[in-house]
Amino acid sequence: MAEAIITPHVEEPKKKAPAQGDETSLITGSEAIAVACQLADVDVITAYPIRPYDTVMQYVAKLVANGEMDCEYIVAEGEHSQFEIVKHASACGARVFTGSSGVGWMYAMECLTVTPSLRIPMIAMVGNRALDDPGAFGVEHNDALAVRDLGWQLVWVDSAQEALDTALIAYRVAEDRRIFLPCAISCDGAFLTHSQGIVKIPSRAKVDAFLPRYDRKDLLLHPDNPITVAPQANEDWLMEIRRGTAAAMERSAGVIREAYADFERIFGRKYGNPFFEEYMTDDADVVLVGMGTLSNPVRVAIRQMREEGKKVGFVRLRWFRPFPAEELAKSLGRFKAVGVIDRDFSLGSPYHSGVVATEVRTALYQSENRPQVVGFICGLGGREVTLPDVRKMSEIVSQAASGKPQPATQWIGLRE
Amino acid sequence: MGRLYAVEIVYRGIFQKNLAKNISRAIVLAAHKEGKPGISFGRYGDSPERNGIPAKAFAIVATDEQTLEEGMAKYEPTQVDVSICVDDTLFKGVESWAWYGLQPINKLVKPGGTLIVTSLEEPAALAEMAHRKEAPYQLAVIKAQPSFSGLWVYKDDHTDVRILGAIARVCPELFSLASVQEVIRKDTKDELKATSALRSFERVTTYEVQPTQGNPEEPYKFEMPKWHEMRDGIAIPSIAPGHKMKDPITGTEGGFQPARNPTFKKYATRTMRPVVDFDKCIKCTLCWLACPDSCFDVTPENLYDANLEACCGCGVCEAVCPEPNCVTMVNETHFSDNSSQWQAYRKDAEGYKANLASLIATRPERSHGFRFRGQYEEQVPAIIQAAEAEQQKQTQA
Numbered sequence: 001m002a003e004a005i006i007t008p009h010v011e012e013p014k015k016k017a018p019a020q021g022d023e024t025s026l027i028t029g030s031e032a033i034a035v036a037c038q039l040a041d042v043d044v045i046t047a048y049p050i051r052p053y054d055t056v057m058q059y060v061a062k063l064v065a066n067g068e069m070d071c072e073y074i075v076a077e078g079e080h081s082q083f084e085i086v087k088h089a090s091a092c093g094a095r096v097f098t099g100s101s102g103v104g105w106m107y108a109m110e111c112l113t114v115t116p117s118l119r120i121p122m123i124a125m126v127g128n129r130a131l132d133d134p135g136a137f138g139v140e141h142n143d144a145l146a147v148r149d150l151g152w153q154l155v156w157v158d159s160a161q162e163a164l165d166t167a168l169i170a171y172r173v174a175e176d177r178r179i180f181l182p183c184a185i186s187c188d189g190a191f192l193t194h195s196q197g198i199v200k201i202p203s204r205a206k207v208d209a210f211l212p213r214y215d216r217k218d219l220l221l222h223p224d225n226p227i228t229v230a231p232q233a234n235e236d237w238l239m240e241i242r243r244g245t246a247a248a249m250e251r252s253a254g255v256i257r258e259a260y261a262d263f264e265r266i267f268g269r270k271y272g273n274p275f276f277e278e279y280m281t282d283d284a285d286v287v288l289v290g291m292g293t294l295s296n297p298v299r300v301a302i303r304q305m306r307e308e309g310k311k312v313g314f315v316r317l318r319w320f321r322p323f324p325a326e327e328l329a330k331s332l333g334r335f336k337a338v339g340v341i342d343r344d345f346s347l348g349s350p351y352h353s354g355v356v357a358t359e360v361r362t363a364l365y366q367s368e369n370r371p372q373v374v375g376f377i378c379g380l381g382g383r384e385v386t387l388p389d390v391r392k393m394s395e396i397v398s399q400a401a402s403g404k405p406q407p408a409t410q411w412i413g414l415r416e
Numbered sequence: 417m418g419r420l421y422a423v424e425i426v427y428r429g430i431f432q433k434n435l436a437k438n439i440s441r442a443i444v445l446a447a448h449k450e451g452k453p454g455i456s457f458g459r460y461g462d463s464p465e466r467n468g469i470p471a472k473a474f475a476i477v478a479t480d481e482q483t484l485e486e487g488m489a490k491y492e493p494t495q496v497d498v499s500i501c502v503d504d505t506l507f508k509g510v511e512s513w514a515w516y517g518l519q520p521i522n523k524l525v526k527p528g529g530t531l532i533v534t535s536l537e538e539p540a541a542l543a544e545m546a547h548r549k550e551a552p553y554q555l556a557v558i559k560a561q562p563s564f565s566g567l568w569v570y571k572d573d574h575t576d577v578r579i580l581g582a583i584a585r586v587c588p589e590l591f592s593l594a595s596v597q598e599v600i601r602k603d604t605k606d607e608l609k610a611t612s613a614l615r616s617f618e619r620v621t622t623y624e625v626q627p628t629q630g631n632p633e634e635p636y637k638f639e640m641p642k643w644h645e646m647r648d649g650i651a652i653p654s655i656a657p658g659h660k661m662k663d664p665i666t667g668t669e670g671g672f673q674p675a676r677n678p679t680f681k682k683y684a685t686r687t688m689r690p691v692v693d694f695d696k697c698i699k700c701t702l703c704w705l706a707c708p709d710s711c712f713d714v715t716p717e718n719l720y721d722a723n724l725e726a727c728c729g730c731g732v733c734e735a736v737c738p739e740p741n742c743v744t745m746v747n748e749t750h751f752s753d754n755s756s757q758w759q760a761y762r763k764d765a766e767g768y769k770a771n772l773a774s775l776i777a778t779r780p781e782r783s784h785g786f787r788f789r790g791q792y793e794e795q796v797p798a799i800i801q802a803a804e805a806e807q808q809k810q811t812q813a
Contacts, residue, residue, distance in 0.1 A: 119649035180648065219649045226654035233650070234461055240643035241650055248648070 116151025138382015284313030333369030418479030670716030686729025
């Protein structure tokens with residue numbers, strides 16, 4: 001162990017993250033999340049390699065090997081065990097981290113389904129990857145979205161800085177006794193997992209001020225707190241159990257808001273509305289909506305179109321679960337038409353749309369102002385969302401806004 | 417609206433599953449012969465069944481389709497015309513494994529409805545074993561050893577057809593003897609089985625049970641908590657460790673009694689119970705070690721007392737005990753309480769031993785699912801032989 005190079009910490013010597021002020025570093029989104037785990041002093045980390053998630057496990061392994069991070073780092077024999085191990089460790093009071101991608105995430109599905117019901121605040125990084133077949137490394141959001149009904153909190157980020165910050169926020173929210181639900185942080189494969197950016201790494205003092213230690217309280221699985229977890233329970237109990245999990249998810253939005261407010265106070269970085277970020281929407285006639293790193297080409301294309309006098313804006317959705325239905329409906333109600341860019345598919349869904357478009361339409365149905373919603377399937381399998389793609393989508397949405405009926409779902413960037 | 421008929425069959429899980437299914441199917445088929453539609457089903461909450469744990473099957477029949485549909489709108493009937501109990505030890509109450517507390521065996525029987533049971537006990541004794549009911553009901557007894565002949569596989573001992581014959585007698589509007597015999601002949605191609613149904617039709621005795629008869633105890637139950645009263649994360653408190661036991665005579669403390677779930681008792685899971693001759697115990701601990709339900713309390717003098725709130729009557733203790741006649745399984749119907757044998761022994765050793773000797777001497781050997789297989793190997797062949805002889809005699813006459 002290279003103990004000599006590590007800054008000692010008097011009170012809790014096992015913490016190895018920088019103790020002094022903020023530093024900057026050139027790291028990928030995955031590495032930023034690994035640094036967040038280091039700062040959060042995560043106790044148990046499990047791993048099983050699959051691209052592009054493996055970038056985070058490699059960086060954690062490096063931190064551990066360099067003596068810069070002290071945790072139980074377990075490489076499991078498959079994703080199912082990988083997620084089971086941290087589920088049990090979390091039940092015993094350990095702060096945990098894990099993650100996967102694509103079909104690896106799906107292989108863990110049994111564990112993913114039970115984790116919310118057991119109220120386990122597991123934090124996972126999903127390096128978004130297309131589901132097999134065909135075997136493909138590029139980004140699609142269907143992997144993380146597969147758990148959207150199960151009680152997982154789901155958040156998408158678009159920069160390495162946001163990845164680090166959101167990981168800290170995710171621990172704060174998930175480990176809040178009012179919540180105790182898992183949270184998956186989605187990072188687009190390649191565009192975020194393999195792209196390095198300058199990231200401000202906060203001091204551990206700030207992180208400690210923001211993030212209390214994980215205290216499982218009455219649900220701690222420990223000989224001093226004898227409980228039985230997950231006994232067989234049939235029709236006389238299940239609805240009540242589901243209602244309890246639902247109530248935790250209903251409380252989540254409020255706790256997320258609190259966490260972002262505290263984050264801003266302690267770290268001085270502002271995210272504004274935690275749930276979605278608006279870009280050039282103030283005077284927009286039409287907007288595009290999307291999640292993840294497609295925000296980059298969309299913002300650039302919008303700036304170009306603005307110069308041509310086209311009033312286009314962009315809404316980047318961060319939190320997909322809990323879904324900010326009322327707030328988003330209120331915001332989108334200001335525009336004449338909305339185009340939703342899905343980097344996913346939902347075959348056979350209403351209008352054969354993507355997942356996000358379907359949710360946006362649902363959110364809007366109850367609202368007074370219901371703009372036209374056009375769904376776009378774009379950027380599947382890691383295909384780039386190009387500037388011309390964005391212009392084309394904006395054009396279609398503008399047509400819809402001017403009263404020319406448009407097909408409800410269109411595939412963009414497709415060879416046809 | 418037409419007339420609806422509901423029949424329930426209360427049985428011991430796995431061991432009597434096929435028996436219950438045969439009965440409920442034949443009820444529907446026999447009624448169908450008379451133009452009545454119906455359906456038959458096992459209670460889903462009992463599945464997957466556990467060895468010997470009380471379970472239920474239902475047959476619902478109506479005079480027309482619409483009435484049947486109205487009857488089925490409530491999946492599990494709240495009242496039945498006929499309740500069938502294929503094991504008399506269930507008269508003490510029904511505790512399904514999905515857990516609803518203890519349900520009286522006669523709970524669903526309509527006022528004036530009939531409870532049919534296969535038993536060698538006297539009707540009055542059976543009526544006392546069941547819980548009291550506000551309105552009178554009929555008790556129909558088919559003299560028979562409760563059928564455990566097949567254990568895990570169904571071995572026919574005519575119990576099914578005898579019950580069907582009895583139904584034709586006590587509820588002729590559901591189906592006639594002729595209809596059910598027709599079904600039996602078609603299903604089994606065995607005239608002897610049709611005759612068994614006839615004999616049962618002729619011989620079944622009915623007895624009116626009055627509201628003054630029966631076990632006056634309030635069956636134990638518990639309130640289901642509301643969703644916000646339940647602990648998060650599907651977590652329930654574990655049972656605390658145990659405590660020492662106290663000798664009822666000397667007050668000496670010692671030994672160990674494990675704490676147990678106060679809302680999960682196993683009174684009704686037994687067909688037999690272990691009785692212990694404490695003077696023969698060599699304190700080898702084998703019963704205590706082998707018991708799958710940790711039902712043995714360790715007394716201050718290190719004897720082993722089968723706690724009857726926790727015993728499910730499997731008989732493993734008797735099987736592993738190396739000492740002859742130390743642990744003996746006896747018929748559960750002989751008991752009206754679940755009190756400690758060790759306490760009785762400590763208070764009056766001689767009286768206890770005399771009672772023990774009589775219990776063992778008079779017990780009818782019967783199945784408790786795990787050990788005794790004599791019912792099929794010895795008793796059923798004897799019954800069939802007698803029936804065949806009688807059949808031959810009748811043919812000759």
